[in-house]
Amino acid sequence: MTEPLRATEIESAGVTGTESPRVSEAGGSRVSGALHATTEAPRVAVDPFAATTRRIGEPHPARAALRAAGPLVRAEAPAGGPVWIVTGDELARQVLVHPLIVKDPAYAPASWDRRTAGLEPAAAAQPSLTTLDGPAHERLRRAHGPLFTARRMSGYAGRIEGFARDLLTKEAERAGEGECDLMADFATRFPLTVVCDVLGVPLDRIDQAIAACRGMHSADPEEVGGAMAAFGELAAAALAEGRSGLAAELRGRVPEELTEEQVHYLIFTLIYAGQLTTDPSLGFLLARLLHDGLTGNRPPDEAGELVGETLRLHSPAPFTLWRFASTELELAGVRLPARAPILVDIQGINTDPARTIGPDLAFGAGPHYCTGAQLARIELRALVEVLRADFPAARLAVPYGELRQTDFGGIQGSRLTALPVRLRG
Numbered sequence: 001m002t003e004p005l006r007a008t009e010i011e012s013a014g015v016t017g018t019e020s021p022r023v024s025e026a027g028g029s030r031v032s033g034a035l036h037a038t039t040e041a042p043r044v045a046v047d048p049f050a051a052t053t054r055r056i057g058e059p060h061p062a063r064a065a066l067r068a069a070g071p072l073v074r075a076e077a078p079a080g081g082p083v084w085i086v087t088g089d090e091l092a093r094q095v096l097v098h099p100l101i102v103k104d105p106a107y108a109p110a111s112w113d114r115r116t117a118g119l120e121p122a123a124a125a126q127p128s129l130t131t132l133d134g135p136a137h138e139r140l141r142r143a144h145g146p147l148f149t150a151r152r153m154s155g156y157a158g159r160i161e162g163f164a165r166d167l168l169t170k171e172a173e174r175a176g177e178g179e180c181d182l183m184a185d186f187a188t189r190f191p192l193t194v195v196c197d198v199l200g201v202p203l204d205r206i207d208q209a210i211a212a213c214r215g216m217h218s219a220d221p222e223e224v225g226g227a228m229a230a231f232g233e234l235a236a237a238a239l240a241e242g243r244s245g246l247a248a249e250l251r252g253r254v255p256e257e258l259t260e261e262q263v264h265y266l267i268f269t270l271i272y273a274g275q276l277t278t279d280p281s282l283g284f285l286l287a288r289l290l291h292d293g294l295t296g297n298r299p300p301d302e303a304g305e306l307v308g309e310t311l312r313l314h315s316p317a318p319f320t321l322w323r324f325a326s327t328e329l330e331l332a333g334v335r336l337p338a339r340a341p342i343l344v345d346i347q348g349i350n351t352d353p354a355r356t357i358g359p360d361l362a363f364g365a366g367p368h369y370c371t372g373a374q375l376a377r378i379e380l381r382a383l384v385e386v387l388r389a390d391f392p393a394a395r396l397a398v399p400y401g402e403l404r405q406t407d408f409g410g411i412q413g414s415r416l417t418a419l420p421v422r423l424r425g
Contacts, residue, residue, distance in 0.1 A: 039333045039334055039335075040074070040334065041070070041072045041073055041074040041084055041332075041334045042069040042070050042073050042074065043073070043074045043075070044062075044065055044066060044069050044073050044074070044075050045065075046061065046062040046065045046066070046075075047062065047075070047076070048062040048063075048066060048075055048085065048345070049075075049077075049078045049409055049410050049411070050062075050407070050409060051406070051407055051408055051409030052406070052407045053404055053405070053406045053407070053417065054404065054405060054407075055401060055402070055403070055404055055405075056284075056287060056400065056401070056403040056404065056405055056416065057400075057401060059351075060318075060347065060348075060407065060414075063345070063347060063348040063351065066085060066087045066345055066348055067087050067345075067348055067352060069087070070087070070088075071086065071087055071088030071090075071091045071332055072084060072085070072086055072087070072088070072091060072331060072332045072334055073085050073087060077109075077112075077117070077341055078116060078117065078409070078410045078411075079109075079111075079112040079113055079116040079117035080109075080111060080112065080113075080116075081109055081111060081112070081341075082340070082341075083341045083342070083343060084331070084334070084336060084340055084341070084342050084343075085319075085342075085343050085344075085345050086342065086343070086344045086345060087345045087348050087349065088332075088349070089349045089352070089355060089361075091331075091332055092344045092345075092349055092361065092365075093365055093366070095323070095331070095342060095344060096320070096344065096364065096365045096366035096368070097365075097366040097367065099133075099134065100325060100326050100327055100329050101323050101324070101325060101326070101329075101342055102133040102323065102324055102326045103123075103130060103131055103132070103133055103321060103322070103323055103324075103368065104122060104123040104124075104131050104132070104133055104324070105119040105120055105121065105122050105123070105131060105322070105324075106122035106123065106124065107324035107325070107326055107338075107339055108322065108324060108339065108341065109339050109341065110339070115221070117322065118322075118410055118411065118412075119322065123136070126262060126265055127140060127255075127258065127262060128140075128265060128266060128269055129141060129144060129266075129269065129368070129371060130269060130321055130368070137367060137368075138367070139255060140254065140255070140266075141367065141371075142253075143250060143253040143254045143255070144250065144253075144371050145371070146253075147246045147249055147250060147253075148246075148371050148372060148374060148375060149374065150374045153198075153374040153375045153378050154374075154378060156194075156197075156198055156375075156378070157378055157382060159197060160194050160378060160379055160382045161382045161385065161386050163190060163193045163194055163197070164190060164382050164383050164386040164387075165386050165390055167186055167189060167190050167193070168186070168386065168387070168390065168391060168423065169390070171185075171186055171423060172391070172423040172424055175422070175423060175424075176424075177422075177424065178422070179397040179420045179421060179422050180420070180421060180423065181418050181419060181420055181421075182282075182283070182286060182419040182421050183283050183415070183416050183417070183418050183419045184418070187279050187280075187282045187283050187415075187419070188210055188213065188214075188275060188279050189206060189210060190278075190282065190379070190383070191274055191275050191277075191278035191279055191282065191379060192206055192209045192210055192213065192271070192274070192275050193206055194274070194278075194375070194379050195270065195271055195274030195275065195372075195375070196209055196234070196238075196271065197245075198245065198246055198375065199238050199245045199246050199247040199267060199270060199271065200238040200239075200243045200244055200245015200246065200247045200248055201234050201235075201237055201238045201245070201247070201271070202237055202238075202243075205233075205234055205237055208230055208233070208234065209230075209234055209271060209275075211227075211230065212227040212228075212230035212231050212234070212272075213227075213271075213272060213275050213276070214227075215227030215230070216228075216272065217408075228268070231264070231267075231268040231271060231272065232261075232264050232268070234267070234268075234271060235247065235263070235264035235265075235267035235268060235271075236264065238267060239251055239260075239263070239264075239267075247267050247270075250263070250266065250267070251263050254266065270371075270372065273370075273372060274372055274375070274376075276316070277316040277317075277370070277372065277376050278316070278376050278379055278380065279415065280314070280316060280413050280414060280415040280416070281310060281311060281314060281316050281376070281380060282379075282380065282383065283415060283416035283419050284310050284313070284314040284405075284416065285306070285307065285310045285380055285383065285384070286383070286387070286419060286421070287396070287400060287403055287416065287419060288306070288310060289306065289384060289387065290394060290395055290396045290400075290421065291396060291400040294387060294388045294391070294392050294393075294394060303381050303384040303385055304377075304381055306384060307377055307380040307381050307384065308360075308377075310380070311360070311362040311363075311376075311377075311380075312350045312351070312360045312362055313350070313351060314414070315346045315347045315350055315360075315361070315362045315413070316362065316363075316376070316413060317346060317411070317412075317413050318345070318346060318347040318348075318407075318411065318412075318413050318414070319343040319344065319345060319346060319347070319411040320343055320344040320346060320364060320411075321411070322341055322342075322343065322411070323341070323342045323343070323344075324339055324340065324341055324342065325337065325338055325339060325340040325342065326338065343411065344361065346361045346362065346364075349361055350362060363376075391423050391424070393423075393424060393425025394421060394422065394423045394424070394425065395421070395422055395425060396419075396420065396421060396422075397420035397421055397422050398420050403416055403417075403418075403419065404416070404417045404418075405417065
């Protein structure tokens with residue numbers, strides 16, 4: 001069992017990039033010196049952030065090594081310097097709710113290149129669900145939460161099935177008796193069509209959304225800037241007078257002090273995350289579904305179970321987004337300095353052979369649990385149902401074991417390089 005975190009509380013907030021909050025012991029005395037922990041986290045020689053390409057059934061080369069080293073290990077961060085990686089399930093759930101471990105990029109190591117690290121703007125400059133902490137995060141979360149409940153998202157199920165059917169039919173018509181690669185366009189177009197429809201972005205803007213999402217992965221800062229400008233246009237289109245959708249509802253629910261540009265950023269995060277989360281999961285789900293076969297008797301919720309197992313084995317994000325120690329603290333007997341970057345190894349924990357049955361971490365846990373988790377599950381389940389009902393003869397065009405996945409490096413996830421399919425058998 002991992003050692004519990006030290007109980008502390010933040011006395012002040014709203015820090016800048018160089019300030020640290022004052023911290024007090026739960027009993028009231030100020031922490032003014034070193035903590036009791038003296039143990040250093042084991043250092044691992046493997047690089048968990050390396051870009052690799054491997055077969056679909058081949059384990060990630062670093063996951064077992066991270067797990068074997070202990071519940072908290074130290075590695076080299078992509079932007080330089082140390083990063084502490086949580087590999088134990090129990091410790092991970094403590095970290096995901098601890099008030100001194102925060103997401104605000106203002107706490108990132110001062111030496112980091114923000115682009116190399118993939119950091120968002122600091123919360124003070126750009127409030128968002130993924131950078132705010134504490135009461136400010138709770139307030140913004142209350143604005144989003146009721147819009148993305150399971151009940152609210154289930155109301156879109158029929159439209160989502162319709163999108164899946166239409167897009168797969170077009171793929172089948174283009175391919176004829178031949179094969180199509182569902183990772184080339186469909187895996188990106190389907191989730192973006194869904195999230196844009198839900199938010200109220202006009203569907204004639206889908207190609208613009210696809211180009212913007214792809215532009216975010218460019219190494220050219222100007223291309224990334226162009227992609228962000230395109231997302232701003234998509235958000236403005238969703239908020240235009242007379243438009244209906246969750247974007248317009250969200251604008252009426254967020255704190256009044258947010259500017260229109262800041263609201264646009266919130267809509268950008270929903271569009272981009274909606275694609276980034278579902279796109280890779282979709283490929284792994286379809287590969288497994290077509291490998292196992294579409295016909296035969298199915299248990300009542302077999303589609304839901306298949307979606308859940310796919311998300312567990314191929315987590316949309318292998319790590320949490322960056323978190324940082326807001327002050328010097330003790331974690332599992334290890335003393336971490338202020339600004340220490342911390343990650344939770346979601347993929348490693350979810351696939352740990354010793355893991356007990358229970359909720360996985362595919363969409364995180366605690367106050368930052370993924371807002372769009374219900375929408376992603378409904379999208380994936382709809383795809384299973386449509387494929388079985390409308391394309392029962394669909395099959396993989398290559399043996400399952402020959403499919404390959406690419407790990408993009410850093411804290412990004414993996415995606416199938418291609419998914420050749422014969423939709424008409």
